[in-house]
Amino acid sequence: MTDSNPYTPPPIWTWNKPSGGRFANINRPVAGATHTQDLPRGKHPLQLYSLATPNGVKVTVMLEELLALGFGGAEYDAWLIRINEGHQFGSGFVEVNPNSKIPALLDCSGPNPVRVFESGAILLYLAEKFGAFVPADPGRRAECLSWLFWQMGAAPYLGGGFGHFYAYAPTKIEYAVDRFAMEVKRQLDVLNQRLAESRFISGDDYTIADMAIWPWYGGLSKGLLYEAGEFLQVKEYTHVIRWADEIAKRPAVMRGRMVNRVMGPPESQLHERHDASDFDTRTQDKVEPGR
16 A cells, blocks of 8 residues: 655654544644533533433443432433534533543542542443442442543544544545454454453443443444444444344433434434433523533
């Protein structure tokens, strides 16, 4: 393979032109707030600021699963953060997550609010807070956390790597697509081999490892993520598909997928969630942050 426009990196990289692509308007090489914007607060102890990307879905699924188990303290307000409009760079959001990425959680159940950011950290925080979805046995716990951190390390290859160059990059680069497609297929094979011997990711029990991995690799295995199912031949990973189908049927997962969703059929979207009844009445027309 040859490149008709070879690129040689300059001695010093400078940010002097738009990066191009679907998310060019939110990419920048500096951190911090770009504008003053307070975050809304609801009545529940847990305040979630998010969007129904795979990382956001992890947390709303976890919260809905906790509520399904009867943990009333897991009641939450979910506020929509529109990343394409820069809500994540508002001063209030940056105070909760200095990395300006969704999701971000504020736990107001104690005397002082506790901020938690990074989706894996939020899952583990909630699991430990409520004593659910993480095994107590040291060996099983280690297996669960190993797969949780596997997902956190693997997903950038799927999202920022394959997903970007296959679906969003303004220019298709054969080398980049091939490189990340190879790695994503290897990751699917890792999961497929694991799920050939185990009902769920870390064993017989459904855990935060499944909640972390399913929105990414479950969606990919069903051809829903980046519409790349045929390209990656995901039908080959039969054990992943079996696992993905089982989790997709869980009522809490169905609800969690809807929260903060702004894409797809209107009936699949619940822009904000402040009460369980919102799933019946919908809240798409409620006031959103920055509006």
